Every structure is written in C-alpha cells, then in structure tokens.
Amino acid sequence: MSLPKRLSQEEQGTLVRRLKARDERALGELFDALAPWVVGVAVRILGDVDEAEEVAGDVFVQVWRRIDQHDASRGPLVPWILSIARNRALDALRRRRRWWRKTEQWERGGRGELGVAEQGIALHEAAVPGWPVHREVHAALATLPEEQRRVVVLAYFEGLTHREIARRLAQPLGTVKTRLRSAQAKLTEALSHLKDWIA
Amino acid sequence: MTDWLGMAVPPRPPRAELQGLVLAQVRAARRRPWRLAAAALVVLALGGGGLWAARTVRALRFERDDLARRAAALGDTVAAFIHSPATRLIQIPVSTGGRVGSVTIFADTVGHRWLVRCDGLAPNAADQAYQLWFITRDGMRSAALMPMDSEAPMVTTLEMPRAGAPVLGAAMSIEPRVGSSAPRGPMVFHLLL
DSSP states (O other): OOOOOOOOHHHHHHHHHHHHTTOHHHHHHHHHHHHHHHHHHHHHHHSOHHHHHHHHHHHHHHHHHHGGGOOGGGSOHHHHHHHHHHHHHHHHHHHTTOHHHHHHHHHHHTOSSSOOOGGGOOOOGGGSTTHHHHHHHHHHHHTSOHHHHHHHHHHHHSOOOHHHHHHHHTOOHHHHHHHHHHHHHHHHHHHTTOOOSOO | OGGGGGGGSOOOOOOTTHHHHHHHHHHHHHHHHHHHHHHHHHHHHHHHHHHHHHHHHHHHHHHHHHHHHHHHHHHHHHHHHHHOTTEEEEEEEEEETTEEEEEEEEEETTTTEEEEEEESOOOOOTTEEEEEEEEETTEEEEEEEEOOOSSSOEEEEEEOOOSSSOEEEEEEEEEETTOOSSOOSOEEEEEEO
C-alpha cells in the first residue's frame, strides 16, 4: 500500500496551472494527494473497494480531460473533484442495479452513518494531506442532530431524492426538506471558513 | 457547502498500480486524436474508393448492357438482311492505297436499310475518313462517315432516305475526318444500282 505524499507549498500553488498545461507529472501529484479521499468517498458510496478504485481511476481521467472547465473563482478544486467522485460513484451504483442491495447492506451493517473505518485500513494523519479538513467536516456533521445528519448522509452518500429519503425514513416529505435545509444552513456556517488545501 | 461532505469520509489509499493505470489511460487518450484522424482518413479513403468503384461498376454495367442491346439489334439486322428475300446483294471491288478490297452492300428494299461491309480497304490517314454517299436524282447525299484506322473489316447499317428523291446508287470517297457535305476527295467507287 502506498501512502499519500505531501505536496510542497510551491507544488500546490502551481498544480492546477500545470494540469492545464497538460503536465502528466502534475496529475501524478494530484493523484498522490487526493486519491485516498476520492477512493474513500467511492468506497463509502459503493461499499466495494474494487469498484471504488475503478471509479477513482475514472475520476482522475475526467479531471485531466475537464481541468479547463474548473473555474477557481466559482469554487475550490478539491470539492470539485470530490463532487465528480460522488457523481461517478452514484452513477456506478445505479448503473449496476445494486442500489437497493447495497443500501440494505449498509443498513444491516450499521454503516449508514459515518462509521467508515474501512476494512481495517488506517492511515497515519501526518501522511494524508487534507486531514485537518476531514476532521473539520466530520466534526461539523457530528454536531448535527441525529435526524438531520441521517438525511444529509442519505442525500449525499446514497444519492437519494427527497422523496426517496422520506420513503426510506417513513417521514413526511416536508419534514425531510426541512431537516435538509436546517442541516445545510448549519454546515454552511460551520465550514464557511474552509479554503482549498491543494491549490 | 455540501461540496465538502466528501471529506467527511476517512481516506483510503488506492492500490499501488492505480496511478500507473490512470496515467496510461491519459497518455492513450492524448494519442487518440492522431489515431482517430488516421482512422478517419482510412475510412474516408475506403469510402471514397468504394464510392468510385460502385460508380465505375454501375457505369460499366450500363455500357455493357447498352453494347449487348446494340449487338443483339445488329444480329437481328444481319439475320434479316441475309435471310430476307427482299435483300439485294451488291459487291463492289475497290482499290485503295495500292491494295484490292471490296465493299459489300446488303440492300433491304422493303425495310429501306443497307448493311455495308468494307473488306481490305487501306486504313485512312489520321485526318481522313471514307465517306459513303447515296446517289439520288438531286445529287449526292451523305450516307455515313466510315473512318478506318486498322486493317479490320468494318460493318455499318444505314437507314435509306425515305423522303425526297429515290436512291439510284452509291459512292464512296476519301474526305476529311470530320466529313464533307459533298464529295470533294478521291472517289473509291461510284455505282448506279
């Protein structure tokens, strides 16, 4: 297993510019820094390491192809890449028609929340760029009331619509929407200070 | 702010070879435009060649069918000339370019057609041709221009003029390759029927 490498400040500052200049080494460095997080998101959504790594590979190829579409003024790079990872993973989940089976597995396994210490894999904090961000996001989620955190997780990591969440939780649709709005407001307030940590 | 939610999940390192696979895929994608262009050129060339071949085959088929129709019609004409009791055979010995040959006319007096066969005539100069004439009371009327570029016998069929004065005979002269309105060159034969 290779642990992610740290990026120097200088490298971080020029990474996107080098990617746009079609520098393959920059893609390698981006991979080193972000692949663990991309795979983590994909594993969380798909529940399968092999599928998640396949998705992660597709994500970095897509980042390479679409880097010119990334507008730094509209948002940082890391969330952009994470959103690609999430969308790809959800697409794979739907495409392979395992949606219900996977979600039921998550329910049975009690991993519907954020207990994602995946399969005995543990990374040393110091080895992972972005770990402080992870802690902050995790903490922000943890401070949400249980019912709000649950709807956020179902919406983000399982790609459920409001109506599907309502059906899953046996709650009125209006209640689900209200919880999501409240959760989003709290997360926005808690994470508004976050800056991109890679570029 | 939900864009950051992906960071809530603990990281998981990918297998070691994944980065190499990604970079290989990226390199392949960078080479792909050239391959696509080359493939497109090949497809265009094959498509163009195929189109040209199809058109050529169609044109050749049309030409073959046309020739077959003409050959069949000529065969019918020859058979009618030879076997019809109304056919009159006229054989005219001629001398051209120091050699002796003959012009044979099968005259169908019912169908008003002639079949003319030339044997042993000297090939024409590049700017000349044999021209066959009908002799009528009103004078010579051009019947056919018969350029001969080889030693091979030449056969042609003619429709006799139905209007105007009746045909009294035939003549042949050597004229410019484009033909003349009246015989001006050396006369090969002149025969009243």
